[in-house]
Amino acid sequence: MLDSINIGVSGLLGYQQGLRTIANNTANLNTPGYKSSTLQFTDLFYSNSNSGGRTTQLGYGLDTAGTRLDFSQGDLRQTGNDFDLAVDGEGLFVLKDDQGQRRYTRAGQFGFDGEGVLVSRIDGSKVMGLDSAGRSVEITLDGVRVSPGKATSLARLTGNLSSTGTEQTVSPVKVFDASGQEHALSVKFTNTNATAAGSWKVEVFDGATLVGTSQVVFVDGEPTPATSKLTFSYAPAGGTAQSLTLDLSADVTSFASGNLSTLAMTSQDGYAPGSLTKVTFDAAGTLVATYSNGQTVKGSRLALGRFESLDAVEALGGGEFREASGIPWTVGSAGDAGFGPLRAGMLEISNVDLSREFSSLVVMQRGYQASSQVISTANDMLQELFGMKHK
Incomplete structure (x- = not known):
């Protein structure tokens, strides 16, 4: 008993x-x-x-x-916070605590601290990523806080340059110098068909200052390959010289249309300096910075960990886990080698x-x-x- x-x-x-x-x-x-x-x-x-x-x-x-x-995965819930992250599938975020110990979590409640380092809002542990060589690095805003200006090297023109016209000026042709300053140029086309069939004299002006002169030749209404891209050396006032190419190779024609020409600038590859306006992560876990000048830059990629057996997992509390029994975890990136894609602005609930x-x-x-x-x-x-x- x-x-x-x-x-x-x-x-x-x-x-x-x-x-x-x-x-x-x-x-x-x-x-x-x-x-x-x-x-x-x-x-x-x-x-x-x-x-x-x-x-x-x-x-x-x-x-x-x-x-x-x-x-097993919990439901993913929308939060509206770009730094709330969830893994839709296999993988846990990799953290590093103050003692340098590696931790893992599915609770992607993250944010950038005062030094621009991505940390867990739960305990301040640093969120780890991988660089291009696969080395473990911190996710930081260093190097992506501003977008420096880029000098224009290529400006594209499209439209029809009337073959029966005598003169056509395209203005403004907006370009940027090396310091990000914008300049409004003009491109003057003068019909020289009497000298050479289908030819036009091309002059680029910065205000009243002549930047350079070249020639474009049309055959059957299309610019010849040798004259479809015209390169000039442009030195803005007080600035350094830069190479500027006018691209007429696509969608530029020269057919008879009276004195009406539709030639105009459609794009150019320069831009002014910009300040950081938004930071988020894409489905591959890559940091994406957006700037006021419309540019985007990609930074480090978030690291994810995965275990093969529950014997390799020990719960620590605070939604964190660590390696156990001396069994190493596999580390990779979202969307690669069996790891699930990343969802920004969402959290995985219990x-x-x-x-x-x-x-x-x-x-x-x-x-x-x-x-x-x-x-x-x-x-x-x-x-x-x-x-x-x-x-």
């Missing part, structure tokens, strides 16, 4: 731990990146006795074999299944009641035995 009481106590202790596991799961129902766990039950050892050729096995109660993490937890809660309650009833019954039997002694 004393053994029965001990067995009943083992049941109470086991179901008490089961209840605690369920309570922890339920309490973290809305915790981003939380992974639920399940307590594993097992029976205790048995004693064997042999009497009359029959073997009797008697157990010693209930034991627990630790908890098992459930790494994967706790409330209906399953409530069902388990009923099972734990019934097990606890049954174990307590075993203890109560064994106690009644002992009381009866003591009563027999006094009779």
Whole structure:
């Protein structure tokens, strides 16, 4: 009977731990990146006795074999914060704490600190990335805070230059110098068909200053390959000389249309300096910086970790995990080698299944009641035995 009481106590202790596991799961129902766990039950050892050729096995109660993490993906919830990140598939974000220890998490609640380093908003751990050589680096805004200006090297013109016209001026042709300063040039086309069939004199002006002269020749209404791109040396006032090419190779024609010409500048590859206006991450986990001048620049790429066995995972709290049992994790990037793509502006919520937890809660309650009833019954039997002694 004393053994029965001990067995009943083992049941109470086991179901008490089961209840605690369920309570922890339920309490973290809305915790981003939380992974639920399940307590594993097992029976205790048995004693064997042999009497009359029959073997009797008697157990010693209930034991627990630790908890098992459930790494199934939780739902992804929109937050509107560009620095909230979620992995849609395999992979955990890689963090580095103040002691330089590597941690992993599915809770992508990140932000840039005062020094421009991407950190976890939970504990300030640094979010790690990979450079072009695959080395582990911090994700930082250094080098992407401003976009320097770029001098124009190519300006494209499109339209029809009337072959029966005598003169056509395209203005303004906006270009940028090396310092990002904008200049409005003009390009004057003068018909020299009388000198050479289909030819036009091309002059580029900066205000009243002649920048350079060249020639374009049309055959059957199309510029010849040798004259479809005209290169000039342009030195703005107070600036350094730069090479400037007028591209007439695509969608420029010269057909008869009276004196009406539609030739105009459509694009150029220079731009003014710009300041940082937005930072986000693309599906590959690459930092994308957007500037006021319309330019975008890509920076470091977020690192992701993946384990092959749950034996390699140890939960630390705070939604973080670390390598366990000396089993290394695989590190890579979103969208590569089995890692899932990244979703910016979203968070993965807890994967706790409330209906399953409530069902388990009923099972734990019934097990606890049954174990307590075993203890109560064994106690009644002992009381009866003591009563027999006094009779």
